[in-house]
Amino acid sequence: GQNIDQPTEMTATEGAIVQINCTYQTSGFNGLFWYQQHAGEAPTFLSYNVLDGLEEKGRFSSFLSRSKGYSYLLLKELQMKDSASYLCAVNTGFQKLVFGTGTRLLVSP
Amino acid sequence: GAGVSQSPSNKVTEKGKDVELRCDPISGHTALYWYRQRLGQGLEFLIYFQGNSAPDKSGLPSDRFSAERTGESVSTLTIQRTQQEDSAVYLCASSRTWDEQYFGPGTRLTVT
Numbered sequence A: 001g002q003n004i005d006q007p008t009e010m011t012a013t014e015g016a017i018v019q020i021n022c023t024y025q026t027s028g029f030n031g032l033f034w035y036q037q038h039a040g041e042a043p044t045f046l047s048y049n050v051l052d053g054l055e056e057k058g059r060f061s062s063f064l065s066r067s068k069g070y071s072y073l074l075l076k077e078l079q080m081k082d083s084a085s086y087l088c089a090v091n092t093g094f095q096k097l098v099f100g101t102g103t104r105l106l107v108s109p
Numbered sequence B: 001g002a003g004v005s006q007s008p009s010n011k012v013t014e015k016g017k018d019v020e021l022r023c024d025p026i027s028g029h030t031a032l033y034w035y036r037q038r039l040g041q042g043l044e045f046l047i048y049f050q051g052n053s054a055p056d057k058s059g060l061p062s063d064r065f066s067a068e069r070t071g072e073s074v075s076t077l078t079i080q081r082t083q084q085e086d087s088a089v090y091l092c093a094s095s096r097t098w099d100e101q102y103f104g105p106g107t108r109l110t111v112t
Helices: none
Strands: A003-005 A011-014 A018-025 A032-037 A044-049 A053-057 A061-064 A070-074 A084-091 A097-099 A101-108 B006-008 B010-013 B019-023 B031-037 B043-050 B065-069 B077-081 B087-094 B107-112
Touching: A003 A084, A011 A018, A018 A032, A018 A084, A018 A101, A032 A061, A032 A070, A044 A053, A044 A061, A044 A070, A070 A084, A097 B043, B006 B087, B010 B019, B019 B087, B019 B107, B031 B077, B043 B065, B043 B077, B077 B087
Parallel strands: A011 A101, B010 B107
Antiparallel strands: A003 A018, A018 A070, A032 A044, A032 A084, A053 A061, A061 A070, A084 A097, A084 A101, B006 B019, B019 B077, B031 B043, B031 B087, B065 B077, B087 B107
């Protein structure tokens, strides 16, 4: 079967750094995506990793270790608007994405 | 250019009725996906269309669910004899190939 695990909820303060972890066990692997989803809105793309290592994009970075079945999303200089759910999704092949249940991040002043 | 659009944005229906949800993908995107998201849950894959290939229906939860797509354009998701457990947000996404999926705003379905 397919299994993607993320923490259910995390809290952090404005200006801080937070790391959201994702572990996966899937029948295939063709890349890992991170999406941001604000309440009541559609998910929006944040990052894509297919090779091991760190991908940096502004305040957001994403890391992948294929041998460990592990990824994390790093958010720096947190802002209130970063309060959202963060979804980890694995492309298991043939363009099928399997999503985790998401991590709800609450940023406080 | 325009993003993925879905209609209706909200649908309230009585148990046992049929509903049809519509998705207009981004022009030129060959792949189209339907997902279901129950309250507080992650996205659940339903069905995937790629060009003129046979769709991947492996995520459809029952034979009450079906979807069609004409070429690389509009898709409709039909739920027959709706049940209360069908209440959810139905999200459509499209992509060019294997990369980033662009999501529509979703249709919130409530079955009473």
